[in-house]
Amino acid sequence: MTLLWLLIIPIIGGMLAWMSGKTGTQVPRWISVIALTVVFGLTLQIWYQYYSKIDLFTEQAWLIEFERAWIPQLGISFYLALDGLSLLLIALTAFLGIISVVVSWKEIRHRVGFFHFNLLWILAGIIGVFIALDLFLFFFFWEMMLIPMYFLIIIWGHEDKRYAAIKFFIFTQASGLMMLVAILALYFVHGNATGVFTFNYNTLLGTEISASVAMWLMLGFFVAFGVKLPAVPVHTWLPDAHTQAPTAGSVVLAGLLLKTGAYGFIRFVIPLFPEAAMQFGFIAMILGVVSILYGAKLAFAQTDFKRLVAYTSVSHMGFVLLGVFAWNELALQGAIVVIIAHGLSTGALFILAGGIQERIHTRDLDRMGGLWTTVPRMASVALFFAMASLGLPGLGNFIGEFLVLIGMFRENIPLTVFAAIGIVAATVYSVWIIQRIFHGEPREKWQMRDLNLREMVVMAAMMIVLLWIGLYPRPILNTAKPALDIILREVEEVQMVDTWDSDLEF
Template identity: 50%
Template sequence: MVALSLLLFLPLILGILAWGAERVRAGSANYMSLAGLGLLLVFFLSLQAESHLKLVWFARFNVYFSLYLDGLAQLMILLTLLLAVLAVLVSWREIRSNRGFFHFNLMFSLSGIIGVFLARDLFLFFLCWEVMLLPMTALILIWGHEGRRYAAFKFFIFTQASSLLMLIAIIGLALAQLSASGQYSFDMQALAKLDLPMASQWWLMLGFFIAFAVKLPCVPLHTWLPDAHTQAPTAGSVLLAGILLKTGAYGFIRILMPLFPEAAQAFSPLAVSLGVFSILYGALMAFSQNDFKRLVAYSSISHMGFILLALFSWHPLALQGAVLTMVAHGISSAALFCIAGMLQQRLHSRELSKMGGLWSSAPKMAALTLVFVMAGIGMPGLANFNGELLSLLGSYKIFPIHAMLAALAIIGSALYGLHLFQRAFQGPANQQVVDLDKRELTFCLLLLLALVYFGLQPQSLLQISEPWLQQLGQIATQVVRP
């Protein structure tokens, strides 16, 4: 139990210590050592067996400090920690000012993300959901690029407005529980047993759906994403693409579908249509971009559409594909944002028109970028292929036309992916850049190894999340018409 609470609070404590270390001795690397060693400790804590912690918090309203670590939460926390270490490494040279405070915000955001994955009380879930918002806004606003103020405020407004809708839905559920049992409850298991009228389910479900769809994001709730990704520091882009987008998908899996199965099933045709539109729109917009980071941002919208399509197909194969896509996209998109950040450091530009022919001066970077691009395209043997294949196979059995339309994005991803690589690394050499140093090469190779391993051994991911997917599958068999 102590270990489970440490899993939530330790990153925040480390962030405070890192901030204090810089204030005591400015210019030292103590803050990085603290962050790195602390994340290693959190990693070992996350490997513990399934456990549950439930403490009384606000007794009058039956609010509990309730944490639960199962396979699905463990999988997402391990991905979070992997990308958090990557965020620390890529900020080694990029962040020049207020480094301790930067790492405080990084760790503070990490605590919120881990809390979202662990929380089993909706009040605690909402609190952690909000905790993610402020430090990530600070990362963009303070250490972002030229348009950081606009991007930070847009990110804050979109996320905060949608969070308020979720808060209203949470209060509505608590009141429904009061009406049914005579007492409030925010416990997810208790709320899942509520017998709500279809109309009530529909409106409450919609509050959660909008909040999660904004974070995912899906079209038309996506417009904050390209600006936030483009203007954020590299570490911020890594966390945004690799983890924060996945909290939206996690909310669908953990909260919306179990709490509102009938309403979610009735909403499925619209949700799946939004997913397919996001897939195609994201691919089209990615192809038209000249900014490296903006192109990768729009590609993320396209890939997240596969998750929405898979989840609301309610088919076991598609649900497995959604989980695999969450992990695979987290790794591959983070890798591409790292490449974009390293190029911006060297060229002081993200514009593809100012690149070209970089293979001649940076062959290691070019070769690794090509692999990361091929992962995004869905090359067999790399992790993304398994996720999108299962998503399409499962969704085809329920929504065949939508699945066929989504499959067209495979062509689109090849077009924008190879377009990105060709403009940056092939053709006449416009500029010369320094190739990857040992630190950069090390974390890029680790990301490559993860993509290859999970591409060849997807079962290792599915075994971890299998118990929860089976529970969701049981719900699906009860509500989905044959």
């Protein structure tokens, strides 16, 4: 039941926020904050409840399950389940959700009720993606979060919002349909082989698929998750969408929506098609490295603050792709830490970009400069997150990227070297952000107020979590471990059968 509440609360909260929009602007905001705080509280409660015994879940990773028949004729059930991996991501979702409501407090002034409706429904869709273990249900949530995101960009976005919103929608929707076709094909392959037509993840695991078919199906999933992640060359929607979205939209996009792609790789692509994923792994890792380097290079070429941060996302998410397809425990742990730390650090940079735009109505780096004396608090906060983004030891991103690189090193040394260059590039663009905005000669005489208490609280909360992950990542690694172990073990079994087969041939 708890799992159901995780979905129902934001959904109902969203509707209430919309309906209360007529009464003024404050009520929807408070409703949203309360709803998300309850969700966050629930997540923490589950975490607290299971953390001590999480090592016991070695055979079956699901801490909690919830299943009801939905469309039994087609083998579709309303099946929710939660393991350590989903738990971490839901905690991140609720946390960033609260933050995005708070940062929109002053920014969003019209249609406040509808804004919060959309925000909460996106979050509900994302939570749904993280806990849906029926493939149809998963797809349902996967598509469900697109519409409110589209509205968020198109109604409250910046100057070029229409183009960005439509591009975002068509990219994600079209790739999603490819995944749907792959899901359906898997459904029929399994059904025709066993006579059981079902979309249940647990049942579909270990379906016998011929190698060529498995490759096609794997690619169907890969495209959908690759677009969301995003991986070069299907990343082009991201800079537009991130730049044009309102601050809360950018935070949710960078912090959470991209993570659904990463989650999809770990949860679906590799466990469902281990052999195909292994074969394709090298190409995927190359795509990862290309994303890291190309994203960093493009980031360096931007003059628009939000666009710059958007390209750094492409670069950072390349590490996730690497970590996932390196497919050993270290790299996977690293990928998960990158997912969480990137959500926080990039989210914070988008909040700062939004804050600057709200104050001086521009995102153009060429028009900034020398702002340190005007807004010292904002500048030092920005410095902190820029350092996090470049992977300063002691902060979360470092742990993640370091683990990915160690894990990667075992699999492929040349690619690791190229990926490591990405960290150098990250240093360059991160320092460059600070240099162009806060140092040097002021180009225009901006009068702006510094971060107020509300903004400082938000920033402080994000800093604390990043520091915590950077200094003591153990709880996070422990929570994800049983889930990852089970997934890894299944894949290893496949690999062992493989080597066994090839031994026989000799």
